[in-house]
Amino acid sequence: MFKKDFPYFSNSDITYLDNGATTQKPKVVIDSQIDYYTKYCANTHRSNFGDANKATREFENARKILKEFINASKNEEIIFTKGVTESINFIASSFAVDFETVIISSLEHHSNVVPWHMQGRTIGKGLEVVKCDDRLNFDMEHFEELLKANPKAFVSITHISNAFGEIHDIKAITKLAHSYGAVVLVDGAQSLAHLKVDMQEFDCDFFAMSGHKTFAPTGVGAIYVKEQYLNELKPYQTGGATIHEVDFYGSTLLDSPYKFEAGTQNIAGVIGFGKAIEYLSHVGYANIETIENDVYKYLRNELEKLDGIIFYNDIDNCVGSLSFNFEGIVHDDIGILIDKMKIALRVGHHCAQPIMKQLGIKGTIRVSIAFYNNYKDVDNLINALKRALNMLRD
Structure with missing residues (x-):
């Protein structure tokens, strides 16, 4: 709905899910x-x-x-x-x-x-x-x-x-x-x-x-x-x-x-x-919160269907970012593969090494949404993750 206000999306075919790092800019x-x-x-x-x-x-x-x-x-x-x-x-x-x-x-x-x-x-x-x-x-x-x-x-x-x-x-x-x-x-x-x-x-x-x-x-x-x-x-x-x-x-x-x-x-x-x-x-925060809550819930539900996914926190008390890993899979490998499928997200410690060390991990896969993201973006991500997981588990 709001992507038309952001020139980036007219000039790129990337599914952008790295808003926690930086957001796109409206015209x-x-x-x-x-x-x-x-x-x-x-x-x-x-x-x-x-x-x-x-x-x-x-x-x-x-x-x-x-x-x-x-x-x-x-x-x-x-x-x-x-x-x-x-x-x-x-x-x-x-x-x-x-x-x-x-x-x-x-x-x-x-x-x-x-x-x-x-x-x-x-x-x-x-x-x-x-x-x-x-x-x-x-x-x-x-x-x-x-x-x-x-x-x-x-x-x-x-x-x-x-x-x-x-x-x-x-x-x-x-x-x-x-x-x-x-x-x-x-x-x-x-x-x-x-x-x-x-x-x-x-x-x-x-x-x-x-x-x-x-x-x-x-x-x-x-x-x-x-x-x-x-x-x-x-x-x-x-x-x-x-x-x-x-x-x-x-x-x-x-x-x-x-x-x-x-x-x-x-x-x-x-x-x-x-x-x-x-x-x-x-745009208004009423719109922002409605859209993001809807997309975030859809994202969470679709991710939960993937075998071996690991969440680290109570994702019901979250906004914007959702962080996870897959059992037996290195997060960096996921990042490399889905980048080739034109999905932009972040993998690593996210400049938060102390909590990663406390959890006993080196990093996570992080999806971070904004109000311009939609179900199609989530579907693109899920399809890319499925392909990446199949390649890494073969």
């Missing part, structure tokens, strides 16, 4: 990139001629669009970054570095593991990991034990696991964390493409967002910062566009968000991010 987003570079390409927040003013207006309009989309309180709470990885590194190095303990979940992407290692944190030495059960469910009891033992910790938790599609109850996690004086950052890389998020309901202190996983260009994202932390938060980097006044005796910085956005930003990318959010608003 309105692509057109916004062409318009910026061909009609009003100029820098923002510097010059005051016509095209520069238009570029600044479009850039700031994207901030307003995103603020309203996630129900933040003020535009100043939206800071543009390269993406979730930079957003987490920003908060880790400029705010959370002073916390004695950081608590993460078992299902984190490397982007929410490695930054803490770079601070010298390891298990029991400034880093704690919430257990999950044998179906990868978040252990709230263990989480509370960690909060009791580490008061005023910094909690950094993924909303939706990129590897397994598992959804964490962010409202419950944040409420419990705040009751023990903890501060909460949420990795929302996989969120906006599938679910409505509301900063007033979540009540988290930081929320990291990805553009390219949300139908926007690559190299752009944002971090929501609750207003009460804007003055405490130190700039991750400084330079052009962050300052109020400079001389050789010192510098004074602008207020948020500008003091956090040093240098020339990804102007076209930010504008495209705004257009992608507008497009999502037009």
Whole structure:
């Protein structure tokens, strides 16, 4: 139904099921990139001629669009970054570095593991990991034990696991964390493409967002910062566009968000991010959730018919991604074969090696859908898997 809005599908015969890695871009987003570079390409927040003013207006309009989309309180709470990885590194190095303990979940992407290692944190030495059960469910009891033992910790938790599609109850996690004086950052890389998020309901202190996983260009994202932390938060980097006044005796910085956005930003990318959010608003989450739930259920039911399939989590509590293996089959071999059948998905550890090691596996086959996927895409996948399995089992 919606594929007509995405030029990729008119120019490719690939069955695209790798949306957890990156999503395709609607024409309105692509057109916004062409318009910026061909009609009003100029820098923002510097010059005051016509095209520069238009570029600044479009850039700031994207901030307003995103603020309203996630129900933040003020535009100043939206800071543009390269993406979730930079957003987490920003908060880790400029705010959370002073916390004695950081608590993460078992299902984190490397982007929410490695930054803490770079601070010298390891298990029991400034880093704690919430257990999950044998179906990868978040252990709230263990989480509370960690909060009791580490008061005023910094909690950094993924909303939706990129590897397994598992959804964490962010409202419950944040409420419990705040009751023990903890501060909460949420990795929302996989969120906006599938679910409505509301900063007033979540009540988290930081929320990291990805553009390219949300139908926007690559190299752009944002971090929501609750207003009460804007003055405490130190700039991750400084330079052009962050300052109020400079001389050789010192510098004074602008207020948020500008003091956090040093240098020339990804102007076209930010504008495209705004257009992608507008497009999502037009499609509507009621449509998105209805379509995805339907296709996801069909996908799960068809996969369950295949002999020897192994699921690792409670797939009823998932969105977007579905991860699995087949008994006696190497996931890489499946990936190689179905690629030749023009099926695009991801095999491997999905930048989530710790949970893979806990499960005793090297990786999985991951199918990740978006609202433009349909039954035909699933049928193409199932047929390719059957052919691949027959070849590998002969």
